[in-house]
Amino acid sequence: MIGQRPVTFMTEKRSEINQLGEFGLIDRIASKFDARNVSSKKGIGDDAAVIDAGNDFVLLSTDMLLEGVHFDLSYVPLKHLGYKSVAVNVSDIAAMNGRPEQITVGLALSNRFSLEAVDELYEGIRAACESYNVDLVGGDTTSSASGLVISISVLGRVEKDKVVYRSGAQSHDIICVTGDLGSAYLGLQVLEREKEVFLTNPDMQPDIEKYEYMVGRQLKPEARMDVVHELKELGITPTSMIDISDGLASELLHLAKSSGKGIKIFEDKIPIDSQAFETAIEFKIDPVTAALNGGEDYELLFTIRQADFEKLKNHPDIHFIGHIHDQPAQNVMVTKQETIVPLKAQGWNHFA
Amino acid sequence: MIGQRPVTFMTEKRSEINQLGEFGLIDRIASKFDARNVSSKKGIGDDAAVIDAGNDFVLLSTDMLLEGVHFDLSYVPLKHLGYKSVAVNVSDIAAMNGRPEQITVGLALSNRFSLEAVDELYEGIRAACESYNVDLVGGDTTSSASGLVISISVLGRVEKDKVVYRSGAQSHDIICVTGDLGSAYLGLQVLEREKEVFLTNPDMQPDIEKYEYMVGRQLKPEARMDVVHELKELGITPTSMIDISDGLASELLHLAKSSGKGIKIFEDKIPIDSQAFETAIEFKIDPVTAALNGGEDYELLFTIRQADFEKLKNHPDIHFIGHIHDQPAQNVMVTKQETIVPLKAQGWNHFA
Numbered sequence: 001m002i003g004q005r006p007v008t009f010m011t012e013k014r015s016e017i018n019q020l021g022e023f024g025l026i027d028r029i030a031s032k033f034d035a036r037n038v039s040s041k042k043g044i045g046d047d048a049a050v051i052d053a054g055n056d057f058v059l060l061s062t063d064m065l066l067e068g069v070h071f072d073l074s075y076v077p078l079k080h081l082g083y084k085s086v087a088v089n090v091s092d093i094a095a096m097n098g099r100p101e102q103i104t105v106g107l108a109l110s111n112r113f114s115l116e117a118v119d120e121l122y123e124g125i126r127a128a129c130e131s132y133n134v135d136l137v138g139g140d141t142t143s144s145a146s147g148l149v150i151s152i153s154v155l156g157r158v159e160k161d162k163v164v165y166r167s168g169a170q171s172h173d174i175i176c177v178t179g180d181l182g183s184a185y186l187g188l189q190v191l192e193r194e195k196e197v198f199l200t201n202p203d204m205q206p207d208i209e210k211y212e213y214m215v216g217r218q219l220k221p222e223a224r225m226d227v228v229h230e231l232k233e234l235g236i237t238p239t240s241m242i243d244i245s246d247g248l249a250s251e252l253l254h255l256a257k258s259s260g261k262g263i264k265i266f267e268d269k270i271p272i273d274s275q276a277f278e279t280a281i282e283f284k285i286d287p288v289t290a291a292l293n294g295g296e297d298y299e300l301l302f303t304i305r306q307a308d309f310e311k312l313k314n315h316p317d318i319h320f321i322g323h324i325h326d327q328p329a330q331n332v333m334v335t336k337q338e339t340i341v342p343l344k345a346q347g348w349n350h351f352a
Numbered sequence: 353m354i355g356q357r358p359v360t361f362m363t364e365k366r367s368e369i370n371q372l373g374e375f376g377l378i379d380r381i382a383s384k385f386d387a388r389n390v391s392s393k394k395g396i397g398d399d400a401a402v403i404d405a406g407n408d409f410v411l412l413s414t415d416m417l418l419e420g421v422h423f424d425l426s427y428v429p430l431k432h433l434g435y436k437s438v439a440v441n442v443s444d445i446a447a448m449n450g451r452p453e454q455i456t457v458g459l460a461l462s463n464r465f466s467l468e469a470v471d472e473l474y475e476g477i478r479a480a481c482e483s484y485n486v487d488l489v490g491g492d493t494t495s496s497a498s499g500l501v502i503s504i505s506v507l508g509r510v511e512k513d514k515v516v517y518r519s520g521a522q523s524h525d526i527i528c529v530t531g532d533l534g535s536a537y538l539g540l541q542v543l544e545r546e547k548e549v550f551l552t553n554p555d556m557q558p559d560i561e562k563y564e565y566m567v568g569r570q571l572k573p574e575a576r577m578d579v580v581h582e583l584k585e586l587g588i589t590p591t592s593m594i595d596i597s598d599g600l601a602s603e604l605l606h607l608a609k610s611s612g613k614g615i616k617i618f619e620d621k622i623p624i625d626s627q628a629f630e631t632a633i634e635f636k637i638d639p640v641t642a643a644l645n646g647g648e649d650y651e652l653l654f655t656i657r658q659a660d661f662e663k664l665k666n667h668p669d670i671h672f673i674g675h676i677h678d679q680p681a682q683n684v685m686v687t688k689q690e691t692i693v694p695l696k697a698q699g700w701n702h703f704a
Contacts, residue, residue: 015467025467025493029474033481033488037453039509040487049489051454051507054406061490062505064458068497101389102403106416106503115367115377122381129385135392136385137401138413141377145420151458151503153414155403157391 045258046166047095047243048156057163059156061092067147075191078117080219082124085150088245090132090223091298093156095243097164097228102137103129106151108144121150132225162237164302169240169259171326173303176238176312177319178227180273181248182280182287185294187211187218189283213275221298227318228300234311238302247293250345251301253331262330263343265322293346397610398518399447399595400508409515411508413444419499427543430469432571434476437502440597442484442575443650445508447595449516449580454489455481458503460496473502484577514589516654521592521611523678525655528590528670530579532625533600534632534639537646539563539570541635565627573650579670580652586663590654599645602697603653605683614682615695617674645698 017025030044041057042050048061065085067073073081086103093100105125109118129136134154190211197204208215223243231238240259242251248270256263270291272280280287303324304312312318331343369377382396393409394402400413417437419425425433438455445452457477461470481488486506542563549556560567575595583590592611594603600622608615622643624632632639655676656664664670683695 013466013468017461017463017465017467017470020467022493025470026491028467029488029491029493032474032478035487035489036481036485037487039453040489043487043489044491049454049456051410051489053410054408056406058403058405058410058507060454060456060505060507062456062458062492062503064460064492064494064501064503066460066494066496066501069460069495101391102401102412104401104412104414104505106414108416108418108421108501109369111369113369114365115369115372115380116365118369118377122384126384129388133388135387135389135395136381137387137392137395137403139378139381139396140414140416141374141381142416142418143421144418146498149416149418149460149501149503151414151416151501153412153456153505155410155412 042165047092048098050096050163056157057098057160059093059096059098059158060153061089062151062153063089063092064149064151066149072195073148075195076219078120079124079127081150082121083128083220085152086125086128086132086134087221087223088298089152089154090128090134090225091243091245093154094223094225094228094300095241096156096158097162097231097238097241098156098158099225099228100132100134100154100156102135102155104137104153105139107139107141108149109141110144110146110148113148132223164238164241166240166242166255166258169255169261169303169324170305171261171324172306173239173324174306174309174320175252175263175265175301175303175322175324177244177248177271177299177301177321178224178317179297179299180271180276181244181297181299182290182294183214183217183273183276184221184296184298185290186276186279186283186285187214187216188296189285190215190279191218210275211279213273214279218296221296223298224300236304236308236311238304241300241302244297244299244301245295247295247345248301249292249343252343253345255301255303256328256331259324260328262325262327263322263332264325265333265343267333267335269319269321271319394517399444400450402448402515408509409450409512411445411448411450411510412505413441414503414505415441415444416501416503418501424547425500427547428571430472431476431479433502434473435480435572437504438477438480438484438486439573439575440650441504441506442480442486442577443595443597445506446575446577446580446652447593448508448510449514449583449590449593450508450510451577451580452484452486452506452508454487454507456489456505457491459491459493460501461493462496462498462500465500484575516590516593518592518594518607518610521607521613521655521676522657523613523676524658525591525676526658526661526672527604527615527617527653527655527674527676528664528672529596529600529623529651529653530576530670531649531651532623532628533596533649533651534642534646535566535569535625535628536573536648536650537642538628538631538635538637539566539568540648541637542567542631543570562627563631565625566631570648573648575650576652588656588660588663590656593652593654596649596651596653597647599647599697600653601644601695604695605697607653607655608680608683611676612680614677614679615674615684616677617685617695619685619687621671621673623671
């Protein structure tokens with residue numbers, strides 16, 4: 001190709017990426033790559049890759065956050081951004097039932113950023129390393145022509161017989177979710193509205209106090225490592241697990257498809273915080289839609305054997321929303337009116 | 353911090369990042385992080401992090417490439433870019449005397465990129481995975497408001513007694529470099545000049561044939577895994593090693609500083625390709641300066657015990673350019689005129 005002038009992004013045939021969507025694109029890429037190394041136990045298609053490291057499995061996951069796509073620095077403090085960028089990676093390790101141990105941080109900065117700003121970002125990264133017991137072991141720092149880019153990779157570890165995939169759900173297993181859903185999405189709506197108000201009238205005081213819980217869920221999500229540790233103490237290994245980053249509906253469909261099973265959930269079992277419920281109404285958003293499709297909750301969605309239900313049934317922060325059945329692609333929700341509707345994912349399509 | 357409007361990159365005190373430079377910034381960050389996990393054997397400050405995985409060490413490194421900073425798509429074919437982005441990561445594993453096994457690819461794309469363009473990029477990634485025997489095990493694909501961003505993390509493996517750090521050089525060790533130096537930098541000069549010619553007169557045919565070697569070194573560098581394997585076969589474990597990404601001088605100073613030793617090299621021993629030499633003269637660049645400060649050669653710089661010299665002395669692609677001595681910070685080059693000059697790194701300062 002040397003010697004020609006390759007303006008290679010203008011090839012003859014042009015198909016748009018958004019025809020495929022993010023998951024279609026991932027499938028297309030994955031189909032072209034085979035595993036060569038025996039240590040590669042699981043590649044693309046779960047929350048983290050699984051590498052055979054001898055006694056244990058090592059887990060590897062990576063996430064990239066771009067200014068203007070994933071965050072807006074007009075209302076996201078850099079310290080929170082640093083914390084969140086670690087937490088979302090740790091959440092991928094939690095979803096494999098693993099413990100995070102190391103991260104690398106790739107950072108692209110424009111000259112708009114001062115050293116003090118970089119310190120603030122790393123202060124958040126350091127706080128997250130402390131709360132998740134993770135070591136920062138490397139990275140790459142470079143300049144950016146425009147916005148801030150943060151790319152974090154995380155290494156985790158799990159005993160070989162304790163790793164949990166998306167694909168392990170069995171018929172009659174109970175579907176569980178942690179925490180509550182939709183709050184992070186509603187927090188984002190609040191922040192976006194406040195930004196509009198501020199742009200229109202910079203003297204107005206922000207009216208944010210009553211939304212504090214949701215704004216906190218958006219700005220400073222926590223990976224549910226606490227739940228991973230509790231399940232271990234209770235002697236429960238989920239049969240399948242995934243973290244809720246794109247919305248409950250999207251993740252339920254991933255679990256169902258990976259496991260080759262069907263899913264039935266009950267609308268009235270979906271955990272929604274009462275403040276979030278009120279805020280959704282205020283914003284004219286159906287609270288259940290926010291919970292199903294909102295995204296960025298970073299709660300865990302997992303399935304357990306019925307035999308394990310007794311041990312978990314009184315847990316204050318784990319909710320039982322349905323069960324697995326053996327009819328693939330029959331994924332439904334029983335509404336509060338007891339009608340049965342198909343479960344559809346809107347999720348986030350980054351290329352829409 | 354919630355409830356305030358944090359325009360956090362405008363803090364009261366503002367210090368510029370380029371006051372510190374890239375390496376100063378890395379040192380500043382590293383000083384604020386301690387290791388918590390016993391598995392974290394080596395963190396920031398070498399080519400890759402070293403993780404104890406039981407029988408072996410696992411190696412982890414990450415690199416981020418941004419359009420407009422690290423590459424110019426007006427003359428870099430996407431396939432070559434895909435290949436190179438893997439090769440530069442593999443080179444970091446080579447520099448630890450390890451074998452690469454897995455990569456993850458984070459990709460941010462604007463809607464300027466068609467599916468065919470993405471396929472072409474992954475075709476290059478696939479080719480590199482094949483030539484380095486690496487598995488693509490995960491990634492993150494997202495949209496970008498502006499240019500293309502590629503962030504690759506690589507996992508490698510090395511026997512515990514074979515890992516090589518930057519810090520192991522001992523007095524009287526012989527300093528070795530593979531291949532030739534400065535060619536990739538000169539290839540970049542050729543490509544930049546051709547771009548200018550093209551912008552001035554789009555009908556002119558590119559005059560690139562006689563620069564093919566250098567342009568190839570710039571567009572499609574290879575990680576020197578061949579040398580890692582040969583050293584193993586010869587029973588040689590280098591005492592220290594680093595890959596040459598920022599220029600020989602910069603890497604020599606890293607080795608010297610990490611090892612707490614001094615370096616003496618001889619100008620006439622620095623390997624420079626004859627075409628590269630002629631091209632440097634044509635471009636009015638001192639060929640030795642190109643070799644010392646050019647960057648992106650991705651050759652290996654390493655030190656060996658004198659006892660190992662016999663086994664390597666006839667190797668056609670390994671050059672002996674000097675030796676280690678026990679006076680830290682006394683890093684010098686003996687010129688062709690037999691004067692002694694201090695060794696200084698210009699390297700690449702991404703924040704200059």
